[in-house]
Amino acid sequence: MPAKRSFAIARSLGATAMLGAAVGLAGPASATDDPAPTRVTVAVTETIAGHNPHADSVSLMNGIWCKVYGCLVTYDFETGTFDSYMLESWGLKDPDEPTVWALEIKDGLMRHNGEQLVAADIAHSIDRIANDPNSRQTQNVRQVVEVRVIDDLNLEVVTDQPMVTLPTYMQNWIVTSKALYDEYGPEVADREHPHGIGPYRLADLSIGNYLVLEKVPDHPRAHPDNPDEVMLRIMPEPEQRVTALMNGEVQVAQFIPPQLVQRVDQASHLDIAWVDAMEIMFLAMNPETPPWDDVRARQAVAHAVNRDALVRALLGGQATILNGPAGPGVVGYDPDMPTFYEYDPEKARSLLEEAGLVGVEVDYYATVGRYIADRQISEAIVPMLEEVGFKVNFNTPEWSTLWADVQDGGVPFYYMGRGSVVDPSAALSQYFETGGSPRIAYSNPELDELFRLERAEFDPDQRNTLLREVFTLLAEDAPAHFLWRHRMAWGVSKDIAYAPRPDARLEAWDIFVR
Amino acid sequence: MLAYTAKRLIGTVPVLLLITLLVFAMMHAAPGDPATMLVNEEATPEEIAEVRARWGLDQPMLVQYLRFIAAALTLDFGESFRYGVPVAELIAERFPATLELAVYATLIAVIIAVPLGVWAGSRPNSWIDSAGSFFGFFGISMPNFWMAIMLILLVAGTFNLLPSSGRATWGIEVPTMTGFRTVDALIAGNWPAFRDAMAHLLLPAFVLGINMTGILMRITRSSIMEQMNEDYIMTARAKGLSGRLVLWRHGLRNALVTIITIVGLEFGALLSGSIIVETIFAWPGIGALLLQGLGARDYPLITGVVMVYTLLFIFVNLLVDILYASIDPRINLDR
Numbered sequence: 090m091p092a093k094r095s096f097a098i099a100r101s102l103g104a105t106a107m108l109g110a111a112v113g114l115a116g117p118a119s120a121t122d123d124p125a126p127t128r129v130t131v132a133v134t135e136t137i138a139g140h141n142p143h144a145d146s147v148s149l150m151n152g153i154w155c156k157v158y159g160c161l162v163t164y165d166f167e168t169g170t171f172d173s174y175m176l177e178s179w180g181l182k183d184p185d186e187p188t189v190w191a192l193e194i195k196d197g198l199m200r201h202n203g204e205q206l207v208a209a210d211i212a213h214s215i216d217r218i219a220n221d222p223n224s225r226q227t228q229n230v231r232q233v234v235e236v237r238v239i240d241d242l243n244l245e246v247v248t249d250q251p252m253v254t255l256p257t258y259m260q261n262w263i264v265t266s267k268a269l270y271d272e273y274g275p276e277v278a279d280r281e282h283p284h285g286i287g288p289y290r291l292a293d294l295s296i297g298n299y300l301v302l303e304k305v306p307d308h309p310r311a312h313p314d315n316p317d318e319v320m321l322r323i324m325p326e327p328e329q330r331v332t333a334l335m336n337g338e339v340q341v342a343q344f345i346p347p348q349l350v351q352r353v354d355q356a357s358h359l360d361i362a363w364v365d366a367m368e369i370m371f372l373a374m375n376p377e378t379p380p381w382d383d384v385r386a387r388q389a390v391a392h393a394v395n396r397d398a399l400v401r402a403l404l405g406g407q408a409t410i411l412n413g414p415a416g417p418g419v420v421g422y423d424p425d426m427p428t429f430y431e432y433d434p435e436k437a438r439s440l441l442e443e444a445g446l447v448g449v450e451v452d453y454y455a456t457v458g459r460y461i462a463d464r465q466i467s468e469a470i471v472p473m474l475e476e477v478g479f480k481v482n483f484n485t486p487e488w489s490t491l492w493a494d495v496q497d498g499g500v501p502f503y504y505m506g507r508g509s510v511v512d513p514s515a516a517l518s519q520y521f522e523t524g525g526s527p528r529i530a531y532s533n534p535e536l537d538e539l540f541r542l543e544r545a546e547f548d549p550d551q552r553n554t555l556l557r558e559v560f561t562l563l564a565e566d567a568p569a570h571f572l573w574r575h576r577m578a579w580g581v582s583k584d585i586a587y588a589p590r591p592d593a594r595l596e597a598w599d600i601f602v603r
Numbered sequence: 604m605l606a607y608t609a610k611r612l613i614g615t616v617p618v619l620l621l622i623t624l625l626v627f628a629m630m631h632a633a634p635g636d637p638a639t640m641l642v643n644e645e646a647t648p649e650e651i652a653e654v655r656a657r658w659g660l661d662q663p664m665l666v667q668y669l670r671f672i673a674a675a676l677t678l679d680f681g682e683s684f685r686y687g688v689p690v691a692e693l694i695a696e697r698f699p700a701t702l703e704l705a706v707y708a709t710l711i712a713v714i715i716a717v718p719l720g721v722w723a724g725s726r727p728n729s730w731i732d733s734a735g736s737f738f739g740f741f742g743i744s745m746p747n748f749w750m751a752i753m754l755i756l757l758v759a760g761t762f763n764l765l766p767s768s769g770r771a772t773w774g775i776e777v778p779t780m781t782g783f784r785t786v787d788a789l790i791a792g793n794w795p796a797f798r799d800a801m802a803h804l805l806l807p808a809f810v811l812g813i814n815m816t817g818i819l820m821r822i823t824r825s826s827i828m829e830q831m832n833e834d835y836i837m838t839a840r841a842k843g844l845s846g847r848l849v850l851w852r853h854g855l856r857n858a859l860v861t862i863i864t865i866v867g868l869e870f871g872a873l874l875s876g877s878i879i880v881e882t883i884f885a886w887p888g889i890g891a892l893l894l895q896g897l898g899a900r901d902y903p904l905i906t907g908v909v910m911v912y913t914l915l916f917i918f919v920n921l922l923v924d925i926l927y928a929s930i931d932p933r934i935n936l937d938r
Binding site: 141226227295298299320324325326335 | 634636639640641642643646647648685686687696752759763773882883884885887891895898899900
């Protein structure tokens, strides 16, 4: 493939030319007189698991594969609804049969190789998500018990229980070709025939390194101002991402940490794009381990932590404090809910005194480098807790160790985040419904019943009411103290327009060359 | 020589067995569960257990080890937990990048350190010696992660002279023959690709080699000082040979055994340093791969990469031993 002019690297080329004169080295690419394809390079932190679109479990890559292969629906944060370029319609087949969903594919959708998308492809993909040995997305089809292909354009999906949240999962159902799979097998089909119906096709992929997408000419979902090529490069180090952004090697850089925001902001050719992440940060308290079996101890934690001070001092103000588990943009969120916990160390201490727990020893665990300023935040939380009467043993194991222990229910008190909370049902159920997971091991029959009801409620208003009851109960009983959602900073070249999504999915069609 | 080489190669087998056993034991003794790293955060305990069974992680450590060894005998190092592809394939794809980086780092170190050390050693206590010693200590004492970030900020950032990361610009392609992009570009006569590869290589290679440069400079200096006081040097001078000839042909040649030994030993340190340097510069080698594997508790990947590092280290030291014999005729490897 001939060398191509990278978009917006004129600065880089000029400066590199200076070096070329000095030491005989050229810049990353050479310019030509012909109109060259526009390329936007995005520096990302997440890894690229491979050619198998079901082997990635991160939102970023779900967005990428969705643009290549196509996915059933996408969530529009502006309207709060799901949209689809693949489906003509989706919904319950019959309100009296709330476990059967009818899906109709738009007619005439063609893969990049000219093959038509058919219902059997969706059935095949659901099966592959569930059973492929390398699939990391089994949770997205866990409730699907049967898929019935009616004809080329229609199918029915049967769930094990009424499940209003199915579209939330459907946005991660990447639809691959059954015909190509049958002809070549999974490995060859994924590597050599990654033909989808999306506006971009996969041009190149190096595992754990980079990925390149090329725009499909005249695709109905591709805007003329979308870049001709989108490249993802893995750059785990923040300094590296920012430097590459500053010198034009990349045009978008994911996750600029607070200490580097000013540097990017002051560069005349760059902007910072802020977005409220959908990840909720919380302090989890396992009620099976004393003193967290006493609600007063849990509530004392909630009153002891000065979230305003932490956000102001350690996060540069870039976080939205949560009042309960839901924030703006989350299904069921109510801005008028009463404030559950003010910072009140006196009240925290009196709660501990009332419970006879002053001086109680607790083991507190936090991540290091997993979330923004996680260690610093936890180091500041420890004295806040000690001030009201806890004696805190602070632990910072490496992530793999901590995560394995949390999954096993072996960590009584920890600082952590839960990502992609748009519809909160699955996330909250996983942490707080009886048997959801051992991570907190909380159990409350009243809450269990509310979860059961909200999942089966297809009327949005009624469901919102139920969800707000869930939020209130969780806030009051405090098996976790919900802290904030980070505001994530992305560095963006002024030559392009890009608004990052709250769920961290990278949608190539959201990138525009100015 | 052949008998010696064969003996040394056979000797690597127990070394590899022992090292893989140690790596296996340490990985299993360390806290953390690969299965939890393989699933989405929404996974249930049952799904985690399924994954554990699928990858054989529910088996005793010894069983897992024996399975690994049995497969490794056929050059099958298993499938990466994290990437779902054969480890051998991942290593084969990434290893040339690590080797190219290590070779250039060594070249940079040798090209800078040996002349500097020779000059410094031949003029003890002169300004050249002081400057050389300063450079030597600087190289030894600078942590490479700090140096990497500083150079990224200054050279790639402030002065915008070189790319900050990666191995090549996507779209500039050269046919792969040796796996070394610089060499492949030269073979293909593709100068833009050669310049691009060199531009990407310079910073990480310099950072990786800086520590070796410092050590090598100090060792060369002291070896030269020692040699220059030997009787044969006095004899050479008495015969009327020029000072330059005495220094470079006789002094340096006799100092080379020590220098080559240090290059061989430091190559090992350089390989471990490549883990950090590759990560910081997003260099697609096996060092960065190893770090990704460690974070994911990807046992097959970790073991495979450690085996490659071990083999490479053994090979380089074998090469050093063979070089001894060609430099110093008194050394007979077959004895």
